[in-house]
Amino acid sequence: MSDIFDIYLLEAVLNGLLLGGLFALLSLGLNLVFGVIDVVWICYAELIMCGMYGVYYLHVQYHWPLLLAMAASVGIVAFLGWLLHQFVIRPVLNAEPINQLLVTGGVLFFLQAAATLVFGIEFRNLGVTLPSVRLGEMSFSAARLVAFGAALGGVIALYLFLTRTYLGTAIRAISQDRAIMPLMGVDPARIFALTSALGGALAGLGACLLVLQYDVHPAIGLSFGPITFLICVLGGLGNMVGGFIAAFVFAQFIAVGGFFFAVEWGYVIAFVFFIAVMFWRPRGILGK
Amino acid sequence: MNYPLHLAILVLLWGYIYTSWSVMGRLGLVSFGHGAFMGIGAYTVVMLWNYYGISPWLGALAALAFSAVVALVIGYPCFRFRIVGHYFALVTLALSEVARLVITAWRDTTGGSLGATPLGALHEGASISLAAMQFSDKRIWLAIVAACWALGLWVWHRVDRSMARLALQAISEEEEAAASIGIHVTRAKLRITLISALMTCLGGVLYAQYQLYVNPDAVSGIAISLQMVFGVIAGGMFVMVGPTVGAAFTLLLAEGLRLAFGNRYPALDTTIYGVMLVLFIIYMPKGILGAALELWRRRPIGQTFRT
Numbered sequence: 001m002s003d004i005f006d007i008y009l010l011e012a013v014l015n016g017l018l019l020g021g022l023f024a025l026l027s028l029g030l031n032l033v034f035g036v037i038d039v040v041w042i043c044y045a046e047l048i049m050c051g052m053y054g055v056y057y058l059h060v061q062y063h064w065p066l067l068l069a070m071a072a073s074v075g076i077v078a079f080l081g082w083l084l085h086q087f088v089i090r091p092v093l094n095a096e097p098i099n100q101l102l103v104t105g106g107v108l109f110f111l112q113a114a115a116t117l118v119f120g121i122e123f124r125n126l127g128v129t130l131p132s133v134r135l136g137e138m139s140f141s142a143a144r145l146v147a148f149g150a151a152l153g154g155v156i157a158l159y160l161f162l163t164r165t166y167l168g169t170a171i172r173a174i175s176q177d178r179a180i181m182p183l184m185g186v187d188p189a190r191i192f193a194l195t196s197a198l199g200g201a202l203a204g205l206g207a208c209l210l211v212l213q214y215d216v217h218p219a220i221g222l223s224f225g226p227i228t229f230l231i232c233v234l235g236g237l238g239n240m241v242g243g244f245i246a247a248f249v250f251a252q253f254i255a256v257g258g259f260f261f262a263v264e265w266g267y268v269i270a271f272v273f274f275i276a277v278m279f280w281r282p283r284g285i286l287g288k
Numbered sequence: 289m290n291y292p293l294h295l296a297i298l299v300l301l302w303g304y305i306y307t308s309w310s311v312m313g314r315l316g317l318v319s320f321g322h323g324a325f326m327g328i329g330a331y332t333v334v335m336l337w338n339y340y341g342i343s344p345w346l347g348a349l350a351a352l353a354f355s356a357v358v359a360l361v362i363g364y365p366c367f368r369f370r371i372v373g374h375y376f377a378l379v380t381l382a383l384s385e386v387a388r389l390v391i392t393a394w395r396d397t398t399g400g401s402l403g404a405t406p407l408g409a410l411h412e413g414a415s416i417s418l419a420a421m422q423f424s425d426k427r428i429w430l431a432i433v434a435a436c437w438a439l440g441l442w443v444w445h446r447v448d449r450s451m452a453r454l455a456l457q458a459i460s461e462e463e464e465a466a467a468s469i470g471i472h473v474t475r476a477k478l479r480i481t482l483i484s485a486l487m488t489c490l491g492g493v494l495y496a497q498y499q500l501y502v503n504p505d506a507v508s509g510i511a512i513s514l515q516m517v518f519g520v521i522a523g524g525m526f527v528m529v530g531p532t533v534g535a536a537f538t539l540l541l542a543e544g545l546r547l548a549f550g551n552r553y554p555a556l557d558t559t560i561y562g563v564m565l566v567l568f569i570i571y572m573p574k575g576i577l578g579a580a581l582e583l584w585r586r587r588p589i590g591q592t593f594r595t
Contacts, residue, residue: 040374091570097373098318102521103569105514110562116555218555226385226510233378264393271386278379279365 009259011138016255018140020248021148022209026224027231027243028154029202033081035238036175036195038097039089042104044203045225046111047084051077051207052216053115056124066128074204081200085193108221115218123215130212147209154205155244171195175238227267230274236284246285250274293426299539300430300437301494302519303532307440308487309516311447312480314525316372316460320513321362321380324387325355325485327508329492331391331398334406334502337420339397344406344421348493352486358383359485360478367474367481370463381510388509403503406496421497429498436494437532440487444528447483452476488516518565524575533577 030044041047054073058064064072088107092100130142162168174181174191182188214220231250235242250270257266277285309322332351336342342350362383365371371379391398398404409420416423423429447453455476458466467473496502505511523534542557549556572579 040378088566088570095573098316098377099569099573101374101377102318102517103566105518106562106565106569108514108562109518109558109565113555113558113562117553117559121554222510226381229378230382233375237374262393264389268386268389268393271382271389274382275362275379275386278371278375279369282369282371282375 007137009256011140012255012259013252014138015140015144016252017248018144018148018251019255020251021151022144022206023227023231023247023251024244025147025151025154025202025209026206026228027235027247028151028158028240029081029199029206030228030232031235031238031240031243032158032202033195033199034232035240036171037085037089037093037192038238039093039100040104040229040237041084041199042101042225042229043084043108043111043221044199045221045228046108046115047077047080047200047203048207048210048224049115049216049218049221050080050111051204052211052220053119053124054204055208055211056126056216059126059128060124070208073207074201077204077207078197078201081203082193082197084200085196089196090189090192108225112218112221119218121218123217125215126211128212141213143209143212146212150205150209154202155240158202158240167191167194227270230271234274234277234284236286239284239286242284242286290426293430295539295543297426297429297433297498299532299536300433301491301498302535302539303529304433304437304440305488305491305495306516306519306523306531306535307437307444308484308491310520310525310531311444311487312484313517313520315453315456315480317456317477317481318373318377318517319380319481319484320377320510320517321383322485322488322516323384323508323510323513324358324380325488326492326495326512327384327387327391327504328355328358329489330496330502330507331404331492333421333493334404334496335397337406338404343419344493344497345419348490351489351493355485355489356482359482363478363481363485364474367477372463381513384509384513388504391504391508398504401504403501403506405501408500422500433494433498436490441528443483443487447480448528452480456480518561520575521573522561522565522568522575524578524581526574527577527581530575530577534575537576 026048030041033044034040051073054076055066055069058069058072059066084104084107088103089100092103130146132139132141133145162172170181170186170191171194173184174186174188178188210224227250231246232238232243234250235244235246253270253273254263254266257269259266305326309319312319329348329351332354333344333347336347336350337344362380366376366379392401395401406420406422409417409422410424415425416428455466455471458469458471459473459476463473492507495507519534519538520531521534522537523532524530538561541561545553545557545560568575574582
């Protein structure tokens with residue numbers, strides 16, 4: 001009896017690990033944008049929703065091949081990220097920080113309502129089912145394994161981009177000192193626009209992986225948004241390594257908490273843990 | 289007759305709730321957690337009434353006590369450890385999600401996301417049940433809600449005229465400097481948070497008793513918390529009746545579009561509202577009423593210069 005119990009617990013822990021990969025990927029774009037531009041995109045999860053609708057419509061309605069639809073959606077969300085920066089963030093770049101947070105909240109309302117208006121409130125399913133992978137007596141969804149792999153790939157690619165390329169170096173430089181870098185010949189406006197597009201592309205990548213596992217509907221942002229912010233804050237806003245650790249910690253709380261109680265209680269435990277950690281380390285576990 | 293009355297009640301009720309939020313929000317304490325206090329208010333009275341037959345009047349006291357405890361438990365460490373700005377907003381966001389998730393997860397008792405209805409206490413012929421705080425006559429509700437709204441404005445006014453407001457304004461400008469001139473930062477913030485949280489909780493009680501239906505997404509969580517923040521911003525954060533103007537504006541926008549287009553475009557009002565919010569924050573950060581007042585004040589001066 002106790003053997004069976006343990007193997008299910010192990011399954012929950014491993015599923016939590018896979019979920020952590022997905023969370024890590026989701027938090028990556030938000031952290032990048034915050035680290036460089038110093039703005040929190042409250043509407044980040046709504047950008048992901050746009051990407052999910054993009055994949056759904058291109059693949060199901062227009063019969064594009066799945067991978068092409070995903071690539072196009074990453075492009076679309078990257079463009080949305082750029083638009084968001086140019087038309088919404090730029091005018092408030094020198095306003096109070098809280099106004100920058102609130103203005104993207106307005107975008108959240110807009111995107112959510114516009115999606116309801118255009119796509120309706122139905123839950124839409126991609127209709128692609130990946131097989132589940134069996135390992136001994138445990139089974140895992142292949143979609144989660146793919147998401148985990150893509151998350152690791154995304155993190156490594158971003159790391160290499162930021163450390164090995166000229167543009168990446170410029171992005172890191174501007175995130176360290178916004179005032180000096182223009183004197184060194186780096187154009188902040190261009191770097192900010194580029195970073196926003198990159199953050200959008202990462203949201204688009206997250207969308208491609210989410211749409212494999214979940215139905216898309218206009219309110220889906222509300223179920224992923226809060227957890228994504230809290231992961232970033234727990235890790236230290238703008239700190240990608242911290243965000244990575246926090247993603248796995250959160251996912252374990254949800255998976256194991258969900259195993260012993262119900263999924264919602266897993267979330268409750270994770271959120272209460274978050275509040276408690278903030279009192280202990282107000283700038284996040286790896287914050288400055 | 290009933291429809292305009294219903295609208296008036298909703299405007300005053302939401303006006304009161306938004307005013308409650310703005311009591312602390314306008315002093316630099318932007319909370320995304322007020323959904324938690326509203327949820328505590330609504331669910332505490334309904335659950336106590338349904339399971340223990342405790343009158344909502346007593347239930348309201350219990351809800352207020354509960355909200356006060358939550359506000360202190362979250363507020364004290366937040367202020368003690370200097371969690372401000374983004375971080376304060378996001379910690380309180382976690383709080384409102386905790387409230388929503390607890391209500392949803394506790395579904396055997398609360399009915400989960402399907403919501404809950406207070407047991408009816410109005411027998412045949414009766415239109416008033418004082419003990420159950422249920423009135424079928426909307427005029428009684430209008431009087432109750434208007435009284436609360438007036439109370440809310442009075443509190444706002446009192447805070448506006450108090451030393452506490454000056455202290456908190458100094459804190460929101462520069463916390464260290466404020467502390468250095470002898471302002472007790474933690475205590476000042478905690479007091480204003482407590483006032484705001486208790487007022488919001490009372491709003492939740494009234495909402496539950498007026499609608500006679502509660503559901504976790506309608507009274508708690510991130511959506512309702514953002515709704516409060518943006519209602520205040522739309523109306524005007526720094527003017528006494530600004531939050532009420534925001535409530536009236538959002539409600540009339542939704543109802544007007546519904547009358548014009550029927551139910552053909554279900555989310556048209558929030559789409560327009562979202563665009564307007566973005567424009568407000570960029571071009572008109574003082575909100576509708578704030579901007580209108582500024583225009584009105586500027587005009588006579590311009591005329592004197594011309595003559």
